[in-house]
Amino acid sequence: MSWQQELESLETAKRWRDAVTVLQKSIALYPDDVELYVHAIYLLLNLLLEEDYSAFKLEHDNLAALLKEYFDDSYEKFNGNACYLFFVGYFSGLAEWYFGQEDLSLSHQMLKKAKEIEPDNPLYQWAYKFVIGDEEARQLCKQIASNMALMSWLESKGSPGQYLTAVIKSSCGF
Amino acid sequence: MFTDPDGREYLVCGPNGNDGKCTTVSDEEFWKERKALEKTGNVYTGSRDFFETGQILNADGGVVATYANISIDSQAGQAIFAIRGAVDPIPMATAQFFGISAVLGTGGGFVLHYAVAATLAPTVTTLGLRAAPAVGAASQFGPGIIEKAVNYVTSNPAKVAHIFDKAQHNLGPLVSKLGGQENTVRAVLNGLNGKLPSAGTFETTVRVAGESVVVRGSVVGGVPKIGTMFIK
Numbered sequence: 001m002s003w004q005q006e007l008e009s010l011e012t013a014k015r016w017r018d019a020v021t022v023l024q025k026s027i028a029l030y031p032d033d034v035e036l037y038v039h040a041i042y043l044l045l046n047l048l049l050e051e052d053y054s055a056f057k058l059e060h061d062n063l064a065a066l067l068k069e070y071f072d073d074s075y076e077k078f079n080g081n082a083c084y085l086f087f088v089g090y091f092s093g094l095a096e097w098y099f100g101q102e103d104l105s106l107s108h109q110m111l112k113k114a115k116e117i118e119p120d121n122p123l124y125q126w127a128y129k130f131v132i133g134d135e136e137a138r139q140l141c142k143q144i145a146s147n148m149a150l151m152s153w154l155e156s157k158g159s160p161g162q163y164l165t166a167v168i169k170s171s172c173g174f
Numbered sequence: 175m176f177t178d179p180d181g182r183e184y185l186v187c188g189p190n191g192n193d194g195k196c197t198t199v200s201d202e203e204f205w206k207e208r209k210a211l212e213k214t215g216n217v218y219t220g221s222r223d224f225f226e227t228g229q230i231l232n233a234d235g236g237v238v239a240t241y242a243n244i245s246i247d248s249q250a251g252q253a254i255f256a257i258r259g260a261v262d263p264i265p266m267a268t269a270q271f272f273g274i275s276a277v278l279g280t281g282g283g284f285v286l287h288y289a290v291a292a293t294l295a296p297t298v299t300t301l302g303l304r305a306a307p308a309v310g311a312a313s314q315f316g317p318g319i320i321e322k323a324v325n326y327v328t329s330n331p332a333k334v335a336h337i338f339d340k341a342q343h344n345l346g347p348l349v350s351k352l353g354g355q356e357n358t359v360r361a362v363l364n365g366l367n368g369k370l371p372s373a374g375t376f377e378t379t380v381r382v383a384g385e386s387v388v389v390r391g392s393v394v395g396g397v398p399k400i401g402t403m404f405i406k
Contacts, residue, residue, distance in 0.1 A: 048390070048401075093330065094332060095392070095402075097375065097394055097401075102394055104330065131330070131332050137331075167335050167339070170335060170339040
């Protein structure tokens with residue numbers, strides 16, 4: 001079973017403690033896997049913001065430290081990777097303090113860089129325009145939502161992709 | 175029929191609108207009361223803009239009064255409003271709710287005409303507001319900081335989507351009750367005031383309009399930043 005299949009199974013079952021263990025083991029095994037880092041960052045951020053982590057004997061400060069560690073490591077490795085910049089730029093803007101930031105500057109810079117690296121990718125265009133409140137984001141989200149290839153690509157990224165799929169759909173008014 | 179010749183600018187009525195016991199209060203008086211009462215868990219659902227209308231909710235979410243901004247007396251305010259090109263500042267149904275019989279007057283400023291019975295309640299606070307317990311509420315975050323914190327959320331579309339578009343956050347009824355997302359954010363922040371650390375992350379449950387809202391976030395640079403909030 002791949003790390004992605006294993007994580008998805010644990011996330012669906014809300015077995016958060018096991019999911020964090022699998023994350024840690026997987027990152028030790030595959031330290032250059034950009035998708036694994038994206039997934040790890042999303043999972044930890046989601047735990048910190050949305051889940052009852054203490055019920056699984058997980059501590060806030062440990063989760064926050066792990067998230068910061070993974071962000072620092074991955075940003076150093078993948079700051080030229082458009083896919084990484086797109087996902088992590090977006091997620092870091094939801095609670096920038098967990099990423100060692102005092103404001104949204106880095107989040108916006110990351111999203112801007114993603115669209116500059118791949119200017120023809122509507123997803124990357126949308127993400128930057130959406131977070132800065134550009135009206136053009138509404139048009140782009142409709143274009144993306146009706147593009148099966150792009151939506152499938154997002155869905156294939158597991159929970160991080162599903163989160164953004166939901167945001168795109170709701171921002172389009174679907 | 176009365177007009178508003180003496181600088182009084184807010185009409186405050188009972189929970190069901192103009193029940194014959196409305197009172198008028200000056201803008202200054204109204205806002206002084208509003209700031210004090212919002213700090214203790216009461217909620218004003220209006221937009222805070224010219225000719226706003228709204229309800230005053232106590233800490234349990236009960237409607238204890240309604241209000242309408244009925245005139246703009248300052249020259250600067252009139253100019254701004256005129257520039258916006260507004261024609262009908264209060265929708266007709268709302269005007270009827272407050273017993274407002276005509277919409278605009280001129281000469282003495284933008285003035286709404288309204289019918290008020292002889293029995294006037296002296297101030298907003300006589301209308302039955304019950305304050306939630308305040309724990310150092312007055313001193314932790316001033317109005318400017320609260321507005322900065324409101325703006326932090328509302329100017330960030332990703333944040334707004336995260337908080338309000340998730341069905342599992344169960345915020346829909348609260349947003350409807352408070353008259354919008356911005357009002358909800360403001361009410362939650364006012365509820366948090368006095369209960370947060372001076373810096374760093376927090377998870378706090380606050381009572382807002384009768385609902386227990388779980389809020390997670392961080393105080394950064396003296397500003398409370400909401401990461402998420404939901405009703406369990």
